[in-house]
Amino acid sequence: MSENTTGLKFDDTIHCRFYSLSQSSDLEQLCESINRAILSKSQGYVWNRDEFRVNIPLHQLENNGKIPHLISVTCFGDNIEDEWFIVHLIFELTRMFSDLIVHAEDSDGSFLLIEAADYLPPWLNPDNAENRVLIYQNNIHIITPELVKLENHLEICDAVKLVSYNCEKTNACIDIQNAIKKKISGYPQKIKDNMHMAIVSLPVEIAAILKLRPSIISPIVNSYCNLDALEAKNCRNIDYTNCVLTQIQFTKYLYAMLMHSKLIQKGRYNIPETDKRAQLGFKLTCGYNVIMKQNSKDIFNTLEYKKYMSNLSKTGYFKDNIEGSKEYTKLLEKAKSFFFSTECPMNTHIINEITHLKSDKLFEEIKQSIVKCDNSKLYEDDDDWLNICPDELNNILISNYDKSTKINNKDWDSPQNISSALTDFLKKSSDFEGIERIEDVEDNNIDFDAEQFTMCLEKFLNIATSNVDIELSEDSENYEDNDEICQEIEKELSSKLCSAPSNVDDKTVLDNLVQSMKEEGLSGPSSNVLKTIGICKTDLLDSDDDE
Structure with a gap:
């Protein structure tokens, strides 16, 4: 898959290349050592899809200036935590193997730069970052334009050599390092924190398999949550009997995904909504049966x-x-x-592994121990973490995505504050990239050319009220024909502007905004403008907003 060897490609994958600076290193021995280290560091971790492992690429071309290396292509699916755990492992590997340099990217490119976007140098962007970001000796290294000009294409092998020879110059600033390391901090304790133990009602066979190989829970859950219409129909007639209560270890991601997946209806079994253990067990049984009913044909004939x-x-x-x-x-x-x-294919691996487990003598012993287990000794974790109150969600979003100062709802109680914020917003310039932030604005006055405004409005009114087509050109005769009308409109507009009140009541502004948001529903012009200046619709609309 890597290096365009196979032509197969998947979304949500992280691609890594491991380069050893040691000329005498045995690639096969290095591969085994790295995989042993990964296995040790990831003990107890349940991968969402692929396990993180390194391999020797099929193509190791000789005498062409290429540096021998190892590769890894890991599909992490929808669980982004797997990707960042892999980054954590890569940092650990470069700390353990001091001559190892790693290049990592995912389906979006150099995802490490995205995490440290607030601290990147001005010259660095996704368009010129190819092969410029590497991990070496537990740090992020960036190859600057001083070492290689931006207009020059940088080969990965040249990049590896540059980092090894200029590690002090390529070492990224402390802010970038901290941003990445903060994201991957907390391990190995984080592995335990991300686990959830639940009591489930399962057929003895499936319970025994999950006791022998807890990691199989991941493909079973994914299989159920991604059922197609035919598979869902077939699941209505599965055999959900001979069940026992047993403890099953989930990741929080898998547990939440299974809990919120819809239960297949109109089946042979009527499972009450209040029986969470049976519902979870039925879903797992469906997922297991879908996997096992797939053709386990010769993988070398696929x-x-x-x-x-x-x-x-x-x-x-x-x-x-x-x-x-x-x-x-x-x-x-x-x-x-x-x-x-x-x-x-992943399911082919799972079928082979399950078949192997069922042929083991230990399988029957585990089945007997599960049947004889005292249910009173079973325990499960509280799943209140599934429910997040609005304040907790707000804190999570701000801590992860918002670097600005949090604004309390009470700050918007005053109509003057809203009016002032809108005025500041209207002062800012914008282009196709959005609103431009203007720092240190010394002059707070708005320059308003009344004459120019009146002329623009005249042209608009001429077009709107005329029954004939008007050509917008300087030598158009229509303008001469309408001179008298324009003069009358100008006089009337001037009189209206002079008679208009100079100050608008801020309370009226607020009332108008609230009424507009009520009428426009979930989204609309007024709520979109308020979002831009940092005001949430719910901050203004509450149970007593009519007062």
Whole structure:
């Protein structure tokens, strides 16, 4: 998948390349050492989709200036926590292996820069960041224009060499380092904090499998929550009998996803809405059966494998060796091993693993122990964390996405404050990128050219009231024909402007805004303008707003 080897591509993936600066390092030994370290550091972690592992790429071209390296392509799905846990592991690996330099990006590109966006130098943006951001010795390193000009294309191998030779110059500023490290802080305790224990009513077979391999909970939950119409229909007739109460370990993400997924109706079993344990168990049973009913055909005869082999042939992997020759067979076995470990469909892996677990003698022993288990000794975690009050949500959003000072609702009680904020907003200039922030404005007066305004309004009124088409050109005869009308409109407009009150009541402004928001529903012009200046609609509309 990496290095365009297979041509297969998935969304929500993180791509990593691990370069060793040591010329004498054995790539296979390094791969084993890194995977052992990952396994140790991720003990107890339940991955949402793929497990994070490194592999030796199939293409290790010789004598072309390329630095031998390892690769990792991990699909994390919808759980963004997996991606940041991988970043945490990468930092740990570069601390443990001091000669390791890592380049990481995801489907959006250099996602590390997005997290540190508030502290990036002015010259750095997604368009020129390719191969310029690397992780080395537990720090972020950025290759500056002083080392390589922005207009010059930077190869990844050249970038690795530049960081190794100029690590002090490439070391990112402390603000960028802190922004990234804050995001990945809290481990390994965070692994436990993200887990949730629940008591579930499950068939004994599924309960025993999850006891032997707790990580299988992830594909089962994902399978149920992504049912298609045919699979959902087939689940109505599943066998949900011979159930026992058992403890199941979820991640909070998986638990929340399963809890809020719709229960399949019109089935053989009428499960009460109040029976949470049975509902969870029925959903897991459906997900398990969907996985096991999929064709467990030969993975080397699948469409994915055929596409994989086709792309290997196109990229010259077999080096013109004749099919069936000794060298060809050796390369083929290596390609099959790589496919099975990295690119084989996930459910095929799960089916093979479950089949292996059921053939183990320990499987029957676990089943017997679950049946004989004393239910009074079972415990589960409180799931009140699923319910977040508005104040907690507001705090979460502000702490993660809003760097500005929090404004209390009471600050908007005064109509004068709203009127003043709107006035400040209207002073700012804007373009296609949005409202421009103007700092240190010394002159608070608004320059208003009444004559120019009147002329513009005259032209607009001429177009709106005329029954004939008007050409907007300087030599148009229509303007001469309408001179008298324009003069009359100008006199009337001037008299109206002179008679208008000089000060508008701020209370009237507030009342008009509130009434406008009531009439426009969930969103509209008035609420959109207020959002821009930091006022939420609910801050103004409450139970006693009619007063």
